[in-house]
Amino acid sequence: MTQRIEDYALIGDLQTAALVGRDGSIDWLCLPRFDSAACFAALLGTEENGHWRLSPASGGPCTRRGYLGESLVLESVWETETGTVKVIDFMPQRELAPEIVRVVEGVSGTVEMSATLRLRFDYGSVVPWMRRSEGHRVAVAGPDSVWLRSEPPVKTWGQHFSTCSTFAVEAGQKVAWVLTWHPSHEPRPTMIDPFEALENSLEDWRNWAAACCYRGPHRAAVMRSLITLKALTYGPTGGIVAALTTSLPEELGGVRNWDYRYCWLRDSTLVLGALVSVGYLEEAAAWRDWLLRAVAGDPADLQIMYGLGGERRLPESELPWLSGYAGSAPVRTGNGAVDQLQLDVYGEVMDSLNFARTAGLASKPHAWNLQLSLLGFLESKWREPDEGLWEVRGPRRHFVHSKVMAWVAADRAVKTLEDDPTLRGDVQRWRAMRDAVHREVCEKGYDPVRNTFTQSYGSRELDAATLLIPRVGFLPPDDPRVIGTVDAVRDELGEGGFLRRYSAEGAPVDGLPGGEGTFLVCSFWLADALHLTGRTAEAEALFERLLTLRNDVGLLAEEYDPVAGRQLGNFPQAFSHIGLVVTALTLSGVELDAGQGTEAGDGTAEGAGAEGAAERAAEGAAEGAAEKAKGGNETESEEEGDDSVGAGTAG
Secondary structure (H helix, E strand, O other): OOOOHHHEEEEEOOOOEEEEEOOOEEEEEEOOOOOOOEEEOHHHOOHHHOEEEEEEOOOOOOOEEEEOOOOOOEEEEEEOOOEEEEEEEEOOOOOOOOEEEEEEEEEEEEEEEEEEEEOOHHHHOEOOEEEEEOOEEEEEEOOEEEEEEEEOOOOOEEOOOOEEEEEEEEEOOEEEEEEEEEEOOOOOOOOOOHHHHHHHHHHHHHHHHHOOOOOOOOHHHHHHHHHHHHHOEEOOOOEEOOEOOEOOOOOOOOOOOOEOOOEEHHHHHHHHHHHHHOOOHHHHHHHHHHHHHHHOOOHHHOOOEEOOOOOOOOOOEEOOOOOOHHHOOOOEEOOHHHHOOOOHHHHHHHHHHHHHHHHOOOOOOOHHHHHHHHHHHHHHHOOOOEOOOOOOOOOOEOEHHHHHHHHHHHHHHHHHHHHOOOOOOOHHHHHHHHHHHHHHHHHHOEEOOOOEEOOEOOOOOOOHHHHHHHHHOOOOOOOHHHHHHHHHHHHHHEEOOEEOOOOOOOOOOOOOOOOOOEEHHHHHHHHHHHHHOOOHHHHHHHHHHHHOOOOOOOOOOOEEEOOOOEEEOOOOEHHHHHHHHHHHHHHOOOOOOOOOOOOOOOOOOOOOHHHHHHHHHOOOOOHHHHHHHHHOOOOOOOOOOOOOOOHHHHO
């Protein structure tokens, strides 16, 4: 039977990750990268599509589980009639080859264990050739090779194109399994010591978690979300994938099944704000640098998402041999939305780079010229319709959120030039653009009868993205239009105490059949907006309810079905965990957005900056981190080394 999405836990090595079910089965793993083909794809099909179960022979879900401290090392405990046993699952931060280590430890009595490994490369479609070599099991198919060993050695045998074993563990006894992947044409990598790797992994995570300077309310939840975001980071480049999975459905049995194993620009500002504000400056700088590399080039070619290294081609295709999670087909790889026009991403990039500069991250010589080039292109395009933040697959529209983010792009350019008059740029030109966008949005995107901003010009539909209007500084929180929008969105898009992103009933704006669950990040946005508009008690109550939606190890998917009471969509979802961190910091009095304004369209808004935010978040403990961030700014001037990018459009 299909396990619920929330029945899975996450392990990873900062280049890929796996999902471990409560039954001890690893049902999803892509090797060697997040976006590689899966060798365990039972999550989207059946066990015949690949999995690795390790659990008591009596079967059943674990009695309890949790991460060991502030780490990504998972411990699952089974209490059986004959004794108690625990399985520790983790992926060491790799030196060369990706590996999964599973340590079985007897706690009391004697427990008969069962292990079944079914490797199926290329998303469950290729059965490898299995052989023995040097006391190990070796699976090879095309470019992929996997080695399996146990320590001490456990007898294994082949059965139904799988590798099986049974063994007993007594109190105090340990048996470690190690699965190692490497390219089939290369020599086998050096075998690791699984028990030493366990201690090293725990120490690595302890050291990383210790750098967090947040000491406010709900610290454990914030820390778990930060660890999850770190686990979704592709270490070699600093890119953060939107989720670990592809095609987990937004509606059971539906077709809204997308591949989220890529990096979206929409996440950039909030990611930077959250990371800097809690003291993770290296991660923030790595994400900023990934962003600069990804968007470099012709501003007309700016995409909404990129691959882990900044790859641009992410062609969408379907895998018909996979039945889909709970029968939700099709299963897709790649993402066709990469070719959409979404004008809001220009604002996201400008906001992110403005925040990075204000926060004191080490400057990059070419960043400002790149920003001018992007803004010059946006100046000629912002009046056009687009597909919008939610990547609709219907007709293009004049989405209000897209226009607001175009305002953000111009506003951040104005602020940058006002803060640093040595930079090249026409501040009057960008002020004029900012004011023009503001006037048009207030005239065409606002419904005075209902006192709310709408999803698009001339539409009656509402959009949860308009809740971001006060956060980005387009209007102050106490503006009646902001308050009216918050109330209208909550009333019309609310379901079961949470929030849908827009209406998907009738003739949905996204051009797709069926519905979806409530969108978790939108519910976090609602909590932020309630707080900003002076309704902090309501915001805190909503935040507390949202925390209850996390699974037993603190993870969130993209959506939640309040009727069925279960998570939906790709998992774990970076956007949801960013929302949790941001809301926790916001309710604690931390300012994340360096560009957040108090007056609309006049360029006078002042940002709190990340340094002061970090100090408040840590209650004085982040002074050293802030000084580190400030000190890192002593680099080349912004104008050195690159005045060729976009010079023609920048003016």
